[in-house]
Amino acid sequence: MEQTYAIELQNITKRFGSVxxxxxxxxxxxxxxxxxxxxxxxxxxxxxxxxxSGIYYPEEGRITVDxxxxxxxxxxxxxxxxxxxVHQHFKLVDILTAAENIILGLPGAQVLDMKQVVREIRExxxxxxxxxxxxxxxxxxxxxxxxxxxxxxxxxxxAKILILDEPTAVLTPQEADRLFDVLRNMKKHxxxxxxxxxxxxxxLAVSDRVSILRxxxxxxxxxxxDATVASLTEMMVGTKVDLxxxxxxxxxxxxxxxxxxxxxxxxxxxxxxxxxxxxVYGGEILGIAGIAGSGQKELLxxxxxxxxxxxxxxxxxxxxxxxxxxxxxxxxxxxKLGVRLAFVPEDRIGMGLVGSMDMTDxxxxxxxxxxxxxxxxxxxxxxxxxxxxxxLEIVTPSISAPVGRMSGxxxxxxxxxxxxxxxxxxxxxxxxxxxxxxxxxxxxxHLLNEQKQHGVAVICVIEDLDVLMELCDRIVVxxxxxxxGVVDGRTAKKEELGVLMTKTMKNEESDAQxxxxxxxxxxxxxxxxxxxxxxxxx
Amino acid sequence: MNKxxxxxxxxxxSIGIGKQILIYVLALFLALxxxxxxxxxxxxxxxxxxxxxxxxxxxxTKRRTWITIRDxxxxxxxxxxxxxxxxxxxxxxxxxxxxxxxxxxxxxLMINIADKIPNTVLLVLMLIGSAAGxxxxxxxxxxxxxxxxxxxxxxxxxxxxxxxxxxxxxxVFWENPKGSNSVGIINQKTRAGWLPEVxxxxxxxxIVIVLVLTVFMFIYLKYSKQGYEVAVVGESERTARYAGISxxxxxxxxxxxxxxxxxxxxxxxxxxAGHTISTSTAGGRGFTAIIVAWLARFNTIAMVLISFGIVFxxxxxxxxxxxxxxxxxxxxxxxxxxxxxxxxxxFFIKYKIERNHRQEGK
Numbered sequence: 001m002e003q004t005y006a007i008e009l010q011n012i013t014k015r016f017g018s019v020x021x022x023x024x025x026x027x028x029x030x031x032x033x034x035x036x037x038x039x040x041x042x043x044x045x046x047x048x049x050x051x052x053s054g055i056y057y058p059e060e061g062r063i064t065v066d067x068x069x070x071x072x073x074x075x076x077x078x079x080x081x082x083x084x085x086v087h088q089h090f091k092l093v094d095i096l097t098a099a100e101n102i103i104l105g106l107p108g109a110q111v112l113d114m115k116q117v118v119r120e121i122r123e124x125x126x127x128x129x130x131x132x133x134x135x136x137x138x139x140x141x142x143x144x145x146x147x148x149x150x151x152x153x154x155x156x157x158x159a160k161i162l163i164l165d166e167p168t169a170v171l172t173p174q175e176a177d178r179l180f181d182v183l184r185n186m187k188k189h190x191x192x193x194x195x196x197x198x199x200x201x202x203x204l205a206v207s208d209r210v211s212i213l214r215x216x217x218x219x220x221x222x223x224x225x226d227a228t229v230a231s232l233t234e235m236m237v238g239t240k241v242d243l244x245x246x247x248x249x250x251x252x253x254x255x256x257x258x259x260x261x262x263x264x265x266x267x268x269x270x271x272x273x274x275x276x277x278x279x280v281y282g283g284e285i286l287g288i289a290g291i292a293g294s295g296q297k298e299l300l301x302x303x304x305x306x307x308x309x310x311x312x313x314x315x316x317x318x319x320x321x322x323x324x325x326x327x328x329x330x331x332x333x334x335x336k337l338g339v340r341l342a343f344v345p346e347d348r349i350g351m352g353l354v355g356s357m358d359m360t361d362x363x364x365x366x367x368x369x370x371x372x373x374x375x376x377x378x379x380x381x382x383x384x385x386x387x388x389x390x391x392l393e394i395v396t397p398s399i400s401a402p403v404g405r406m407s408g409x410x411x412x413x414x415x416x417x418x419x420x421x422x423x424x425x426x427x428x429x430x431x432x433x434x435x436x437x438x439x440x441x442x443x444x445x446h447l448l449n450e451q452k453q454h455g456v457a458v459i460c461v462i463e464d465l466d467v468l469m470e471l472c473d474r475i476v477v478x479x480x481x482x483x484x485g486v487v488d489g490r491t492a493k494k495e496e497l498g499v500l501m502t503k504t505m506k507n508e509e510s511d512a513q514x515x516x517x518x519x520x521x522x523x524x525x526x527x528x529x530x531x532x533x534x535x536x537x538x
Numbered sequence: 539m540n541k542x543x544x545x546x547x548x549x550x551x552s553i554g555i556g557k558q559i560l561i562y563v564l565a566l567f568l569a570l571x572x573x574x575x576x577x578x579x580x581x582x583x584x585x586x587x588x589x590x591x592x593x594x595x596x597x598x599t600k601r602r603t604w605i606t607i608r609d610x611x612x613x614x615x616x617x618x619x620x621x622x623x624x625x626x627x628x629x630x631x632x633x634x635x636x637x638x639x640x641x642x643x644x645x646x647l648m649i650n651i652a653d654k655i656p657n658t659v660l661l662v663l664m665l666i667g668s669a670a671g672x673x674x675x676x677x678x679x680x681x682x683x684x685x686x687x688x689x690x691x692x693x694x695x696x697x698x699x700x701x702x703x704x705x706x707x708x709x710v711f712w713e714n715p716k717g718s719n720s721v722g723i724i725n726q727k728t729r730a731g732w733l734p735e736v737x738x739x740x741x742x743x744x745i746v747i748v749l750v751l752t753v754f755m756f757i758y759l760k761y762s763k764q765g766y767e768v769a770v771v772g773e774s775e776r777t778a779r780y781a782g783i784s785x786x787x788x789x790x791x792x793x794x795x796x797x798x799x800x801x802x803x804x805x806x807x808x809x810x811a812g813h814t815i816s817t818s819t820a821g822g823r824g825f826t827a828i829i830v831a832w833l834a835r836f837n838t839i840a841m842v843l844i845s846f847g848i849v850f851x852x853x854x855x856x857x858x859x860x861x862x863x864x865x866x867x868x869x870x871x872x873x874x875x876x877x878x879x880x881x882x883x884x885f886f887i888k889y890k891i892e893r894n895h896r897q898e899g900k
Contacts, residue, residue: 306779331782343780351780354773361766365781368766375761 004067006031006161006192007052007083012061014047021047024061025218027211029161034183034193036203036224039213040236041408041435045196048213049163052194053085054078065161084154085163090146092138099134102153124155128185131178143291144175151182155191162186163194168202170292173465173498180206200229201466212236237438245445245470247489248453253281255317256426256457257303262312262327264298264481273298274481275312282425285448285458287472287489289465289497295481296461297346300428303459304343305331316426332369342424344415346431346461348408352415355404359385359396362403363418388417392443409440416447427451429460433467445471465494479503553887561883566847569879573872581862588858595857596850606846606853608741608811611748612803614845616827618748618755618838619799622792623676624828625759625836626772630793632679632694633800633824635701638817639675640668640804642705645815648724648731648808649712660731665747665805672801673794675701680793684786698824702817709816723813733810744810751799756838768792800824829877833884851876 008028014021022044029035039045050056052063054075063070065081072078078085092101099118121134132148141149147167154162164183168176183193183206197203203210203224210227212219212235219235233241257280264273273295280286288296301307303314309327316324316339324337334341349355353362363381371377385399392413396406403414412432419427429448433441448471452458462468468475472489477500485500574585597603616633623630644664652660679693714722725731736742759765767788771778775785807819826848834840855869 304780330784331780332784335782345780347776350774351776354770354777356773357769361769364766365770365777368763369782374763376763376766 004031005029005064006066008064009048009052010062010064012048012051012058012063014044014051014056014058020216022051022058023216023218025213025216026221027218028221029192029194030208031192032187032190033208034187034195034206035221036195036197036207036210037213038198038200038203038210038232038236040198040437042215042437043213043236044216045213046165047216049085049165049194049196052078052083052161053163079157079159082158082160083163084157084159084161086147086150086154086165086167088165088169090150092146092149094139095137097135097137098132098141098149098152101138101149102134102156106157121152121156124152127189128155129182143170144172144179147171147179148182155186160190161192161194163196165196166198167195168197168199169463172291172501173494174502176202199464199466200232203227203232204229214238233438241438241442245442245467246449247471247473248449250281250284250452250473252455253283254319254455256280256282258315258317258323259299259303260313260315262299262302262314263310264295264302264307265310271481273302276478276481276483278476278483278486280426280457280459282455282457283452284473285452285460285471285489287468287475288459288461288478289468289475289501290461290478291501292463294478294501296478297430298481299478300343300345300430300459300461302327303426303428304341305329305334318425335369340422340424340426342419342422342427344412344419344427344429344432346434348411348415349404353403353411356402358402359389359394359399359414362414363388363421366418366422384418384421388414388421392417392447407437409436412436412444413440416444420447420451424451424456426457426459429458431461431463434463465497469494469497477501477503558887561886562880565879565883565886566876569876572879573875576871576875577858577862580864580868583862588862589854591858591861592851592854595855595861596853598857602853604741606849608744609852610845610849611741611744612807612811613823613827613830613849614841615748615751615803615806616800616823617830617834617841617845618751619672619796619803620827620831621755621796621834621836621838621841622759622765622768623796624831626768626789626792628680628683628789628793628796629691630676630694630796631691631825631828632675632697633803633827634820634822635694635698635824636672636675636797636800637804637807637820637824638698638701638705639671640801641808641815641819642701642708642804643667643671643801644731644805644808645712645721645724646708649721652725652728652730657730657734661733661809664731664809665802668801668805668808669798670801672804673798676793676797676800677790680790684789705815705817705819712815720816721814724808724815725813731809732813733806741810744806747802747806747810751802752838752842755799759836759838764788764791829881833880847880848873848877 005028010026011024012022012026013024025044025048027037027048037045037048047056051058052072054072054077057073063072070077070081072081093104096104099114099121102121103117118134121132124130125132130148130152132145132152136145138146138149147170151162167179171179180202183195187193195207204227207224209221209223210232211221212232214236230243233243259276259278262273262276263271266272276295276299288299290296298307302309303326305326312327313325314327316326318324318339324339326334326339329337345351354365360378360382363384364376364378367381368376382399388394389396389399394406394410394413396410403411406414416429416432427448432444432448436444448458448460460472462471469489469492475487475489475492475497476483477485477487477497479501484503487496487500570589574588577583577585577588595602596606616637620630620633644667647660647664647667675697679688679690679697682688682693683690709719709721712721713719733743759768767778767783770781770783771785771788778785778788804819808815812819830841830844830848833844851873852869855872858864859869
């Protein structure tokens with residue numbers, strides 16, 4: 001071996017029942033490099049990382065750390081080898097300070113010298129360029145600050161190999177850039193970093209090498225400087241994919257929906273959506289950008305009749321009659337008005353579909369009330385299910401198999417297919433391609449465009465700004481429940497969106513929590529995100 | 539060094555009906571083996587003889603067979619009543635109370651107005667009254683849950699005790715003979731308010747009522763729009779709201795139905811079986827029926843078989859308890875063992891156990 005790797009995995013296999021989650025996977029990380037592990041959902045990235053961090057034990061294969069073969073049987077073994085993992089869901093105690101969280105569970109003297117600890121943490125932070133206040137309590141921190149604490153925790157405990165699982169999913173573009181700077185710094189100091197992500201732009205921006213997994217199998221490892229978005233995608237998917245999302249010019253734009261001063265207050269009195277004004281036209285795709293938990297869910301649910309509107313008004317403009325007020329009507333009442341709204345919620349199984357029911361019964365969810373009979377008509381939905389299965393190429397043993405057993409992409413096709421079959425006037429989709437393979441994602445984008453060309457007003461919440469800028473005609477940016485800007489999708493800049501996503505509102509009525517976080521000058525956002533933070537992290 | 543466990547479990551993708559039955563049969567067999575062991579330890583008897591006695595106890599004579607069928611019908615009726623509630627994931631632990639209130643209404647009518655109206659009218663009134671009684675008893679906790687999100691499990695359970703106290707209270711007035719602290723057989727001479735004998739069979743009407751309810755509930759849950767709503771609410775209230783289903787309305791409607799059927803079970807117990815009322819009229823059947831409903835996965839047709847199995851075991855266990863001089867609680871022990879294995883079988887239907895075959899690296 002010419003070079004000792006910080007960690008090397010050879011022919012790792014892990015099965016779950018008959019499912020092979022990892023099939024003879026190889027992975028090697030050099031000292032002082034950033035390695036991206038790239039793969040679609042279900043390709044086995046997380047399983048692989050869980051084996052390095054001692055949560056699972058591989059059935060076959062060897063793991064070597066610093067050239068020495070090791071067995072990692074528990075998280076503690078993993079830690080003793082200097083491996084630290086930052087999970088998507090933070091594992092921090094909210095009411096303790098950053099420093100207290102960092103030393104939690106570490107052995108040490110009976111008498112704790114907190115000053116010494118804080119000093120050490122400050123030294124670490126200076127060395128790598130972290131922005132952290134060790135005496136700040138966790139619940140007062142923003143999501144990105146919490147993430148910083150997690151990373152510092154690992155370093156303080158002496159981790160030399162750091163695994164980050166989709167760290168940028170909860171960050172704004174600016175925060176992500178800051179994180180990458182820190183990672184580069186750590187690299188300079190000899191740390192090895194494994195970064196799990198599926199955002200290709202990030203891979204190209206930050207990594208030295210990329211390892212690609214596909215359906216549990218190891219595809220290849222390439223030098224990042226030789227890779228392009230197209231080449232990486234091809235390796236991830238296995239076939240060439242046309243990555244261009246078309247964006248036909250909007251035609252016959254017609255005012256469909258108008259939101260005036262819409263405010264939604266949660267049960268604990270937080271204004272999740274605050275004085276939102278918005279007009280949506282038929283024939284356009286309106287994108288909604290924002291950090292997780294900025295009011296996207298409330299906005300869509302308020303329109304759909306699932307969220308009480310505490311102030312303001314939502315009106316729908318039909319083709320040939322007077323506008324209809326939708327605010328504070330429930331789903332059944334909106335349906336009775338003859339307003340055809342379609343809604344693909346973020347929570348596909350759990351809100352949009354019933355997992356234990358088959359395709360036919362799920363089709364009925366929107367239409368079972370039709371007809372006077374007390375009995376169900378399963379024929380029509382059955383036909384619809386068969387049609388959608390064929391048209392959208394849904395992979396399932398039969399239309400009478402439970403949808404909960406299908407893969408994420410197929411589940412989403414069932415849901416989108418059903419919603420479009422209602423021939424809606426307004427189509428709302430939340431995170432339509434989250435956790436979905438690339439081919440299915442493009443099918444979905446295509447379907448949205450098709451609806452737009454049919455004159456439907458399409459509203460979509462998408463977290464990936466690159467996609468949003470390619471697909472949408474206009475982009476609305478939400479921050480802390482406020483609409484902070486509406487920009488043209490064709491000319492929008494990522495930086496501009498990023499600024500809007502964290503924009504502070506003037507005249508903010510500051511409740512106690514908000515006032516306290518004010519010191520960083522990003523008050524409203526941070527408070528909103530601290531409150532919602534963990535719920536928003538997916 | 540901590541070792542990996544030797545076995546691991548994983549969820550089954552699907553399982554054939556044949557395999558399912560095989561697992562249940564195996565579970566039953568194992569249960570009988572363990573029961574045999576327990577019996578042998580207690581009385582040193584040949585278990586085969588004991589099982590013969592069990593069969594004898596349940597189906598040995600014509601009379602015993604009919605008693606088994608009678609009890610089977612009551613258990614089935616309650617399970618059918620519980621099916622929609624549990625399908626909606628409404629934890630109706632209060633069947634006992636709903637049965638008692640239903641039975642109480644029947645008894646009250648039998649005692650107080652039997653001599654004033656024709657028997658047929660009386661029976662119809664009793665049926666309706668019992669259903670209404672059970673309905674109200676089922677509706678109270680549902681109303682509170684719909685309005686203030688109270689916990690239905692505790693609420694329905696507590697109402698059982700309330701129902702028992704009401705029965706105790708009424709018995710004071712209805713005592714017959716005085717001082718016995720029991721109601722005795724009501725209208726023993728006139729047989730007023732007793733479900734009449736048809737074709738020489740005492741239980742004809744029991745069979746008709748329960749079978750009609752069973753078939754009705756099967757169709758209701760599977761083919762009606764309301765049944766579909768029950769299923770959706772049971773799976774996820776969020777989905778129900780998304781589909782425009784009023785969760786509160788469905789909850790109230792479904793529990794009315796559930797309570798009413800349990801009330802009818804009370805009517806059958808009083809009018810078609812015991813002809814009396816006491817705090818033990820329901821006798822724990824409201825709890826046993828929960829097991830029946832779940833094991834049958836709310837398929838009321840499957841409930842017929844499961845109810846039969848459970849009643850058969852109960853009767854058999856009582857027989858061996860008396861035949862071999864064990865006290866009555868011994869039969870509960872045996873039934874407990876059997877149910878433990880049958881419910882345990884559920885696990886093996888959902889999951890499979892595999893040996894960990896891992897290679898040692900060095």
